[in-house]
Amino acid sequence: MEVSLQEEDTIVAPATAPGIAAISVVRLSGREVFAIAQRLFSVKNLSDKPSHTLHYGTIHSKGKVLDEVVLGLFKSPHSYTGEDIVEISCHGSPLVTAQIVAAAIEEGARLAKPGEFTRRAFINGKLDLTQAEAVADLIASQSEAARKTAMSHLRGGVSQKLKELREQLIKFSALIELELDFSQEDVAFADRAQLYAIVDAATIEVGNLADSFQLGNAVKDGVDVAIIGKPNAGKSTLLNALLNEERAIVSDIAGTTRDTIEEILQINGVLFRLVDTAGIREHAEGTIEEKGIERSLQKMKNADMVIYLFDVRENGEEVLAETDRLTRQNIQFIPVGNKMDLLPAGQINENLSMIRDAAFISAKEQTHLQELKQRIYDRVISGDISTEDTLITNTRHVEVLRKILQSLRDIRDGMDRGIPGDLLALDIRHCLHYIGEITGEVSNKEVLDYVFSKFCIGK
């Protein structure tokens, strides 16, 4: 656990997003919070007021009134950081906000570093490390699934999964230590069969958690989907058809701006960013098609998935060749035949019917789009893992989980080889160490610096 003198200072930062708004909140945390706030605020005897109360008054600095504000008091330990906290709700002017922050600094506070409030919450035991990380994820969540996953982590979902394993291993470790104390007598308090069972169950559990990272990552960051295809295959029409319905839903929700949703599609709560290659098409027109498509692929190689759109009236040979090429290039793709509305029913030519896993739609008539969406979703959500499970969304977590898996394997191998109790205890301690790394019971400055550097100032 990090021990630092830093939390002796009182920190201050704007807590709300910059910009013109009704209100803006400036947050202070630390030992001197009430003394500093008192020097700025018109209401007397702040420190005598009860925790969790609101006070209306004026903030003044250097003899001038900066703003009329509402002050919220949180007394240690009943606050986000565990320290005394004052939240100043001022008028939502960036200038006023900055002036209040400056006035607090003038009175002895210091501008908070990114994530410093949450770091203090962690140091003071208000959150474990996975919960602290979930705060940043929750704030950045852009889809319902991402929000739900972050919320589950914030409520201790990941730690909970590891808690039972940790307790079982600690108990087992204690029994082994007992054996070592009685080593002259050659007794075995710790039932090896029981440890096998614990280790095997944990291996499955931890393995599932580690495996959930692919989905977790998709849920957290969204999935980039490139729509490729020849000119006039209907890429823009498909893009609009997929987005249209969504747009109507999303723009109903206050605070979402068009800019951020235009290319965003949520399927079962997971966010997919659709990238039309219409821009590329322009250049491709008039050149050899194959090159055009390759250029699209080149541009879209950062995409997680590709929708390869073709006109169902085409001769299928070219399409087959293209799907072969995509397969050879190890590109995750869904072949989608468009313009079914223009084709006499059931008349797909033989070549096209040979394409594996193809979907057939009409973007114009909006037929079979739901099935296509499900297909896109299923391509990400492979296996039995669902967004209802606890999902690992954090690279740091998956790396440590892999170390836990390795240490579980070491324990098992050791038992297979019948190693002595003291070595077994060491292996178990390794495993416990890694579990502690995830939750932050074991941490060092570098890990904490890494974790909290990704936060915004004020959090």
Added chain:
Amino acid sequence: MEVSLQEEDTIVAPATAPGIAAISVVRLSGREVFAIAQRLFSVKNLSDKPSHTLHYGTIHSKGKVLDEVVLGLFKSPHSYTGEDIVEISCHGSPLVTAQIVAAAIEEGARLAKPGEFTRRAFINGKLDLTQAEAVADLIASQSEAARKTAMSHLRGGVSQKLKELREQLIKFSALIELELDFSQEDVAFADRAQLYAIVDAATIEVGNLADSFQLGNAVKDGVDVAIIGKPNAGKSTLLNALLNEERAIVSDIAGTTRDTIEEILQINGVLFRLVDTAGIREHAEGTIEEKGIERSLQKMKNADMVIYLFDVRENGEEVLAETDRLTRQNIQFIPVGNKMDLLPAGQINENLSMIRDAAFISAKEQTHLQELKQRIYDRVISGDISTEDTLITNTRHVEVLRKILQSLRDIRDGMDRGIPGDLLALDIRHCLHYIGEITGEVSNKEVLDYVFSKFCIGK
């Protein structure tokens, strides 16, 4: 006074700026606030909790936990709107914020219209109309002078100025009405000499207020200053020299982004936006200079003021011709001779020394820049009015003030002509009516719609 059933509904809106941040605040106001909040919030018996208290818990909707939040309670009439208010501080994710707003709407609240919270504050007598308008100005204030002026209005500065006049006129009006009641007896309770004194003092006072609009407007909205001049006169160097020092100061303040400050200079707290015509210069190069400058002027005709920069090593004839042209075109400008560092001391040629009110600087060596700034400032702040006075910043106010001035003139004319008491009383009532229009004691839906339409949602 507007009477409406609208304030029966409970309104909801995000109160903080959109964007990812530590926290975000959703505000509800109205009759059903506690009932609606109770259905969303985990803490029991909200309506029994005291006003001005904070409560930690979870917000849930449709069986799922949306977020862990802090709820602030304000009970009527001790709130911003005068109604019951609940403020929900949630994690600063636009998605979470939108979901909480949506959940409140689901439970019976309605999305607030722009300015609706403040409109309710006005209707419930928490603010007069000038104070309500000051809220919007304060939020939008981008300079210290603008903030201070808005703060002065918020604290009743404008209304206060008119209050005494209003009371005097009401008192006088009552005396005249008394005369009318005793009209058979031909008595004069109301001393005409006193009314003259009141009207004359008021005319000066109201005239000063109306005159302060030019400065007030500059203070509120800032002043656009175009820097024009021949290529190589040093426009960009001057721009950077003026901004450099400022930039260092401003970028120290948290929450201000570079984008908004790059071209902004504060002189004595008033905001000046400097517009370099460097972009124009590019096109001008290689063409006849005169045309280049004219094009600059064309582009910059929306500027409030022009800095005409010339090289002091030039033959002054062309410069003199240019200043003449600017004068003829009625353009507010300051002629500024640059590159004094390259000129042997005191060697300004005779033509240049004839230019009226010219400033001579070295942008490169940063000499005499303070004097230039003061010169720029003085060009706006003409006369005896200072930013310490109550400044009118609002077009609506200045229009009504001019009506008040006219009605004061009518009263005086009437007295000069010895019109009967009942007509005099009518003139006074006109004047009182206009005073009431400024403060909102007299208002109608159109005025209120106009005033509050300029607010953001959530205020």
